[in-house]
Amino acid sequence: MNFVPPDWPIIDMHTHLWSDATGLRPAANSDVLIEMANRFNVETVVLIPLFGGLCPTPDEIAAGNEAAHAFAERDKRFKPMVTVYPRHGEFALQQINHWMQHEEFCALKIWVSFADEPCVFPLIERMIELDKPTLIHAMHKSVGQLPLESDPTHIARLAKKYPQAKIILPHIGGNFYYTCDVIADCPNIYTDPSGTYCETGMLEHAVKMLGAERILFGSDAPGADFVNNLAKVMCADVSDKDKRNILATNAKKLWGWT
Numbered sequence: 001m002n003f004v005p006p007d008w009p010i011i012d013m014h015t016h017l018w019s020d021a022t023g024l025r026p027a028a029n030s031d032v033l034i035e036m037a038n039r040f041n042v043e044t045v046v047l048i049p050l051f052g053g054l055c056p057t058p059d060e061i062a063a064g065n066e067a068a069h070a071f072a073e074r075d076k077r078f079k080p081m082v083t084v085y086p087r088h089g090e091f092a093l094q095q096i097n098h099w100m101q102h103e104e105f106c107a108l109k110i111w112v113s114f115a116d117e118p119c120v121f122p123l124i125e126r127m128i129e130l131d132k133p134t135l136i137h138a139m140h141k142s143v144g145q146l147p148l149e150s151d152p153t154h155i156a157r158l159a160k161k162y163p164q165a166k167i168i169l170p171h172i173g174g175n176f177y178y179t180c181d182v183i184a185d186c187p188n189i190y191t192d193p194s195g196t197y198c199e200t201g202m203l204e205h206a207v208k209m210l211g212a213e214r215i216l217f218g219s220d221a222p223g224a225d226f227v228n229n230l231a232k233v234m235c236a237d238v239s240d241k242d243k244r245n246i247l248a249t250n251a252k253k254l255w256g257w258t
Contacts, residue, residue: 009248014194014218019051072104081109086119115154133166139174152182159186180209194218203236212242
């Protein structure tokens with residue numbers, strides 16, 4: 001099948017602003033996101049800062065959120081998520097309270113943590129009060145998990161503890177068959193197909209198991225190719241209505257964007 005970019009609204013709700021080797025400054029290629037948005041006429045780009053490694057320091061977390069804010073000030077199409085590391089305790093909550101006062105910030109990103117451990121609960125409770133989504137990194141891997149990395153089962157347990165929370169599980173958890181089974185009965189969990197994975201049947205299975213209304217479009221750019229991830233949606237054997245929902249309509253409903 002030949003891929004043709006759609007003449008439809010697109011919201012990419014999963015992109016990253018990486019740090020350079022210092023962990024405190026944006027990487028030199030950060031402008032690639034602006035070029036991507038221009039080239040493919042992306043209406044809104046949700047920007048997730050990831051500064052530092054798996055266990056970022058408070059300084060790295062603060063620098064990433066500050067850089068994401070500056071990026072959004074520069075280009076209003078970009079809507080940052082405030083990123084926190086739950087083991088920072090009160091500092092993580094302070095970052096949420098500080099940055100979510102800024103209208104550009106649209107959600108929380110939790111990196112990296114088991115989703116159902118107690119240090120996460122105050123963060124989720126605050127996002128419920130704010131009525132904003134929380135994206136929690138999770139993967140199901142045959143090669144073994146990263147330290148503290150959530151499996152989709154951790155996300156499901158959190159969603160059932162807090163049914164009023166709006167939770168996003170990215171990458172369809174890596175193993176989309178496994179993940180869809182785990183989260184099927186959690187209507188407050190959304191997912192996205194972002195990343196480098198391009199298995200046949202991914203979107204079709206997710207639509208069948210979850211409904212198209214729980215799937216959001218994300219690319220994971222610039223760490224993953226935007227066109228590859230857009231093609232996952234456009235080449236999927238689902239209806240045009242489902243594709244439109246995934247590409248933009250679902251995100252607009254989730255965030256209340258018009």
